[in-house]
Amino acid sequence: LRYYTIKQAENLKKKINEDSIIIDYAMRYGNPGIMNKMNYLQKSGCENIIILPLYPQYAAATTATVCDEVYRSLMKMRWQPSLQIIPHYESEPLYINALKKSLEKKVSEINWKPDLIIASYHGIPQKYFDKGDPYHCYCQKTTRLLKESFQNKIPIITTFQSRFGPQQWLQPYTDKTLEKVPQEGKKNILVICPGFSSDCVETLEEIAIQGKESFLKNGGKKFDIVPCLNDSAEHIELLYNLVKKYLIK
Numbered sequence: 409l410r411y412y413t414i415k416q417a418e419n420l421k422k423k424i425n426e427d428s429i430i431i432d433y434a435m436r437y438g439n440p441g442i443m444n445k446m447n448y449l450q451k452s453g454c455e456n457i458i459i460l461p462l463y464p465q466y467a468a469a470t471t472a473t474v475c476d477e478v479y480r481s482l483m484k485m486r487w488q489p490s491l492q493i494i495p496h497y498e499s500e501p502l503y504i505n506a507l508k509k510s511l512e513k514k515v516s517e518i519n520w521k522p523d524l525i526i527a528s529y530h531g532i533p534q535k536y537f538d539k540g541d542p543y544h545c546y547c548q549k550t551t552r553l554l555k556e557s558f559q560n561k562i563p564i565i566t567t568f569q570s571r572f573g574p575q576q577w578l579q580p581y582t583d584k585t586l587e588k589v590p591q592e593g594k595k596n597i598l599v600i601c602p603g604f605s606s607d608c609v610e611t612l613e614e615i616a617i618q619g620k621e622s623f624l625k626n627g628g629k630k631f632d633i634v635p636c637l638n639d640s641a642e643h644i645e646l647l648y649n650l651v652k653k654y655l656i657k
Contacts, residue, residue, distance in 0.1 A: 410435075412606035413462075415639035416647065423648045429655070430454060436474055446481040449489075456490040458654045460647065462605040464503060465546035466496035469532055492654045498546040499553055502649055506642035507550075507602055508557040514598060514634045515560075522562050522630075523594040526585060527551045528615060529603040531568035534576040544578055550602050562598075569601075570610050586619050590627035597623065600634040605643070607636045 413433050421431040430452060434445040449457060461474040475493055482488065497503050511525070529547045537544050551566045558564070569582035582599075589597065599619065601611045611633065620631045637643035 409606050409608035410438075412636075412638045416462075416606070416644065419639055419644045420647050420651075423644055424651075424655075426655075436470075436477065442474070442477040443481040443484075446478065446485070450485060450487050454489060456656055457492070458651055459491070459493045460651055461494070463603070464496065464500075464605070465498045465529065465543055465550060465603055467532055467543035468536060468541050470530075471496060494650050494654065496546060497646075497650060498550045500646065500650070502642070502646040504550070504553045504557050506637050506640065506646055507554050507600070509642055510634050510637060510640070511554070511558060511598075511600055514600075514632065515562075518598075518630075518632055520596055520630045522596050522598045524589060524597045525562050525564040526567055526582065526597060526599045527554065527564055528567050528569045528582040528599055528601050530610065531571045531577040531581070533573075534578060537578060547603065554600075554602065569614060582615070583619065583622060586623040586628075587626045590623065590629075595628055596630035597628065598632055598634060601636060604636045606638055611636060 413435075417431050417433040421429075424431065430449065432445055432448070434440055434442045436442065446457075459474065459478055461471045463470040463474075466472070478491070478493070482491075515522070527547075527550070532541065532543055547568075548566055551564055555564050565580075565585075567580050567582040567585045568578040571577035571581060586597075599615050601615065604611055616633045620633075623631050637646075
């Protein structure tokens with residue numbers, strides 16, 4: 409996650425190609441933290457700040473907490489810059505196109521045809537959805553647009569991963585789906601994780617290792633995972649287009 413986030417910042421800097429614009433990164437849960445970077449931007453004399461939360465589908469537990477941390481940082485500082493926070497981009501055409509290209513690339517690389525493509529998103533507790541969080545709807549929208557763009561007869565379904573604790577989370581669960589689909593005759597599958605901007609423990613450990621083991625143990629034959637958009641040219645183009653409208657000339 410750290411590696412690809414740094415690469416994204418570096419490549420976006422090259423794409424924007426303006427010495428007067430600082431392109432940096434921060435981690436919501438980890439180092440360097442948001443408050444650390446806000447202090448750095450203040451000391452660097454920045455007056456116009458653009459925040460790009462790297463969560464395509466808005467959720468109160470992800471995108472909103474980035475906003476909260478930015479606001480908390482400013483509340484402790486005697487400094488109020490112009491602030492723009494880029495919203496969710498679950499249906500942005502460049503995002504959908506980047507996902508489609510990554511999926512097409514993987515399909516062209518393997519020597520077998522998938523029976524099913526699983527679009528696995530990070531889950532949230534069901535009670536968040538019941539309170540009105542739109543995350544579930546945004547995930548379904550991304551999958552629908554990816555299906556329409558992909559234009560392949562391979563079915564694509566939406567599932568949710570990374571749940572923990574005893575409470576109910578958004579369903580269907582990715583792990584339970586991986587256990588079940590071989591019994592339904594779907595022995596060859598691809599998994600894509602559209603909600604993750606970079607490969608990380610949730611994609612590389614939870615899906616590519618644990619998910620694969622579970623799928624094969626339950627009768628699956630062929631399994632592969634589509635890499636996240638990471639530092640691909642299509643992803644950097646997307647990030648550039650998301651921020652450029654906010655750049656002050």
